[in-house]
Amino acid sequence: MIKNEFSLINKIRGIIGEEKGNILLGPGDDAAVLKGSRGKNLLFTCDSLIENVHFSLNYTTPQDLGWKALAVNASDIAAMGGLPRYAIVSLILNKKINEDWVKKLYRGFNEFTKKYPVSLVGGNLSRSQSSIVIDIAMLGEVEQNRTIKRSTAKVGDLIVVTGTLGDSSSGMKILQKGGNNPFLSKKHLRPTPRFKEIRQITSKVKVNSLIDISDGLTQDLFHILEESRVSASLDISKIPLSHQLEKFAKEKAVNFALGGGEDYELLFTLSKKEAKKLPAKVNGTILTVVGEIIEGKPKIIADGKEIVPQGYDHFKR
Amino acid sequence: MIKNEFSLINKIRGIIGEEKGNILLGPGDDAAVLKGSRGKNLLFTCDSLIENVHFSLNYTTPQDLGWKALAVNASDIAAMGGLPRYAIVSLILNKKINEDWVKKLYRGFNEFTKKYPVSLVGGNLSRSQSSIVIDIAMLGEVEQNRTIKRSTAKVGDLIVVTGTLGDSSSGMKILQKGGNNPFLSKKHLRPTPRFKEIRQITSKVKVNSLIDISDGLTQDLFHILEESRVSASLDISKIPLSHQLEKFAKEKAVNFALGGGEDYELLFTLSKKEAKKLPAKVNGTILTVVGEIIEGKPKIIADGKEIVPQGYDHFKR
Numbered sequence: 324m325i326k327n328e329f330s331l332i333n334k335i336r337g338i339i340g341e342e343k344g345n346i347l348l349g350p351g352d353d354a355a356v357l358k359g360s361r362g363k364n365l366l367f368t369c370d371s372l373i374e375n376v377h378f379s380l381n382y383t384t385p386q387d388l389g390w391k392a393l394a395v396n397a398s399d400i401a402a403m404g405g406l407p408r409y410a411i412v413s414l415i416l417n418k419k420i421n422e423d424w425v426k427k428l429y430r431g432f433n434e435f436t437k438k439y440p441v442s443l444v445g446g447n448l449s450r451s452q453s454s455i456v457i458d459i460a461m462l463g464e465v466e467q468n469r470t471i472k473r474s475t476a477k478v479g480d481l482i483v484v485t486g487t488l489g490d491s492s493s494g495m496k497i498l499q500k501g502g503n504n505p506f507l508s509k510k511h512l513r514p515t516p517r518f519k520e521i522r523q524i525t526s527k528v529k530v531n532s533l534i535d536i537s538d539g540l541t542q543d544l545f546h547i548l549e550e551s552r553v554s555a556s557l558d559i560s561k562i563p564l565s566h567q568l569e570k571f572a573k574e575k576a577v578n579f580a581l582g583g584g585e586d587y588e589l590l591f592t593l594s595k596k597e598a599k600k601l602p603a604k605v606n607g608t609i610l611t612v613v614g615e616i617i618e619g620k621p622k623i624i625a626d627g628k629e630i631v632p633q634g635y636d637h638f639k640r
Numbered sequence: 641m642i643k644n645e646f647s648l649i650n651k652i653r654g655i656i657g658e659e660k661g662n663i664l665l666g667p668g669d670d671a672a673v674l675k676g677s678r679g680k681n682l683l684f685t686c687d688s689l690i691e692n693v694h695f696s697l698n699y700t701t702p703q704d705l706g707w708k709a710l711a712v713n714a715s716d717i718a719a720m721g722g723l724p725r726y727a728i729v730s731l732i733l734n735k736k737i738n739e740d741w742v743k744k745l746y747r748g749f750n751e752f753t754k755k756y757p758v759s760l761v762g763g764n765l766s767r768s769q770s771s772i773v774i775d776i777a778m779l780g781e782v783e784q785n786r787t788i789k790r791s792t793a794k795v796g797d798l799i800v801v802t803g804t805l806g807d808s809s810s811g812m813k814i815l816q817k818g819g820n821n822p823f824l825s826k827k828h829l830r831p832t833p834r835f836k837e838i839r840q841i842t843s844k845v846k847v848n849s850l851i852d853i854s855d856g857l858t859q860d861l862f863h864i865l866e867e868s869r870v871s872a873s874l875d876i877s878k879i880p881l882s883h884q885l886e887k888f889a890k891e892k893a894v895n896f897a898l899g900g901g902e903d904y905e906l907l908f909t910l911s912k913k914e915a916k917k918l919p920a921k922v923n924g925t926i927l928t929v930v931g932e933i934i935e936g937k938p939k940i941i942a943d944g945k946e947i948v949p950q951g952y953d954h955f956k957r
Binding site: 351352368377442454 | 663666667668669671672674676677678682684685686687688690692693694726728729730732759760761762763764766767768769770771773775777779
C-alpha cells in the first residue's frame with residue numbers, strides 16, 4: 324500500500340528517463356512546458372475525476388461533471404499562466420450509465436467550451452465494471468516570458484490568492500449530507516478556473532511563482548515552498564472567506580480554507596514593488612495578500628507557529 | 641445501458657460544439673490533428689488500459705503494462721502517419737498496489753521512451769477502490785503533407801497490412817489459460833507500434849488512408865469504409881498469419897486475425913500505381929496486400945460474401 328502521494332511522485336521523478344527535444348519543464352509542476360513556435364510555449368496536463376473519490380452521482384449531474392472535468396484541467400493551465408486550447412477525454416463508463424447520461428455529460432463539456440477558448444478535439448470510450456472515470460488531457464499555450472512555475476518564488480515576495488477559499492469543500496460537505504447551499508454547492512460543482520484573472524495580471528505585473536489551489540491552501544503553498552526551497556509566513560486572519568462560508572461554518576470556516584481543497588483559485592507570489600501595481604479586483608475576482616516568502620527550509624509559519632500542511636493526499640485517507 | 645460504442649461515438653460527435661482555432665481534424669480518427677508550425681501538424685490522442693478489461697495482473701507485469709500503455713498510444717500516432725513526441729500519464733491505483741509496483745511500471749515506461757523518440761513529461765496520481773487505470777495522453781507530430789486520415793480511401797486502392805495478424809489475441813488466450821507461448825504472448829504483452837514502418841513508407845509512397853488495427857482487422861477496415869464511404873473486398877487467403885499462430889490455432893487461425901484485435905499493426909490503402917513502389921518488407925516488417933477498395937456503401941465482401949465486422953466493442957460484451 325502506498326503511504327504518501329507526494330513522496331511517491333518524487334521517487335517516480337527519479338526513474339523517468341532523460342528528456343529529449345523541446346521540453347522546458349517535465350514532471351513536477353501543474354503542467355509540462357514544451358517549446359512551441361513564435362515565442363510561445365505549449366502546456367500539457369491531465370487530471371481525472373473518479374466516481375466516489377472526486378464526485379458522487381448522488382448529488383452531481385452529468386452536466387456538472389462535464390463542466391468540472393474541463394474546469395480542473397483549465398485550472399492547471401491557468402496555474403502556469405496560460406490559456407487552455409485543446410482537450411481530449413478518456414471516458415470509462417459502467418453498466419449504470421445510459422446514452423442519455425453520456426449526452427448530458429457532453430452538454431456539460433459544451434457549456435464550458437462555449438464560454439472559454441478551449442475545444443474538445445477527441446477522446447476514447449471504454450467500459451469497466453467499476454467506477455466511472457472522466458480523464459481529460461489538455462493543451463494550453465502561453466508566451467515564453469509569461470510562463471510561471473512553482474519553483475521561482477523569491478524571499479521577500481508577497482503571497483497573494485484569488486477569490487475566497489474553503490467554499491468548495493464546505494459546499495461538498497453540505498451536498499454529502501443531502502443539503503444544498505446555492506452559493507457554496509455551486510462553488511464545488513461548477514468551479515471557475517482563473518485563467519482570465521492571471522492573464523490580466525501578467526499583462527501588467529511580474530509574477531514570480533504560481534500554483535492553483537486544488538489540494539488546499541497550505542498543501543499547495545507547501546508545493547511552492549518545496550520547489551523554490553523557501554519558507555513562508557501566513558497571516559491566518561487575512562485569508563479571504565466568503566460570508567456564506569462564515570455563516571455556514573462559523574469559527575471553523577478558516578479550516579475549510581486552509582485544508583479543504585478544490586477551490587481552483589490561484590496562489591501567486593510577487594515582489595512588494597510589483598504588488599503595488601495589483602488592483603483590488605481583477606475580472607471581478609478579489610486579490611488578497613495572505614503572507615510572505617521568507618528565508619529557510621520549506622515550512623509554513625502561521626501566527627508565529629509552524630503548521631503542518633493539510634489537504635488532499637490520495638494515499639493518506 | 642449502452643448498446644453500441646461506435647453508434648454512441650457518432651451521436652457524441654453531433655453534440656460537440658463548434659471547433660475554434662487551428663483544428664484540422666476533430667473527433668473520429670485515431671488522433672486529433674492541430675495545425676503546428678513550419679509545415680507540421682500536432683497529433684493529440686489518448687488511450688487507457690483498464691484492469692480486468694484490457695489486462696489482468698495474473699499474467700501482466702508492471703513493466704509490461706508501462707510499455708504497452710505507451711505503445712498503444714504511439715500506435716494511434718503512427719495511424720496518422722506521425723512520430724510520437726510527448727506523453728503524460730494519469731494513473732489510478734488501488735490498495736493492492738505498493739511503491740515497488742509503481743516503480744516497475746515506470747521502468748516499463750522508461751524502456752519504451754529509451755527506444756523511441758517520445759518522452760514522459762508529466763502526470764497525475766489518484767487512488768480509487770476499484771480497478772487500476774493507466775491512461776496516457778500523447779502528442780505527436782507529422783508533416784502536413786504526410787498526415788493520413790481514415791476518410792480518404794479511394795475506389796481502386798489496394799488494402800495493405802503490416803506484419804502478421806491475430807498473434808496478440810491468441811497470445812492473450814494462452815495467457816488467460818495460464819500458459820505462455822513466448823512469441824504469441826509477447827505480441828500481446830509488448831506490442832510494437834509501427835511508426836518507423838509508416839514513416840519509411842510515406843517518405844517514398846503516397847498513402848491515401850490509414851488506421852491501426854486495434855479492434856480487429858474487419859472492425860478497423862470498416863472504420864475506414866464508413867469514413868471514406870466506400871466498400872472493400874477482402875481476400876481471406878491473403879491475410880498474413882504467423883507460423884506460431886497457425887501451429888496454435890490451426891484452421892481457426894484466421895478468426896484471430898479477422899476479429900481478435902490488439903495487433904497494433906497498420907492497415908493502409910494506396911493506388912495500384914503507388915503500390916508498385918512498396919517493398920516486400922520495411923524495417924523488417926512484412927507488407928501484404930489483403931484486398932481492394934471498391935465502390936458501394938460501407939461493407940466488407942470476403943470471398944464473394946458480405947461479412948459482418950467483428951472485433952472489440954466495449955459495449956457489446
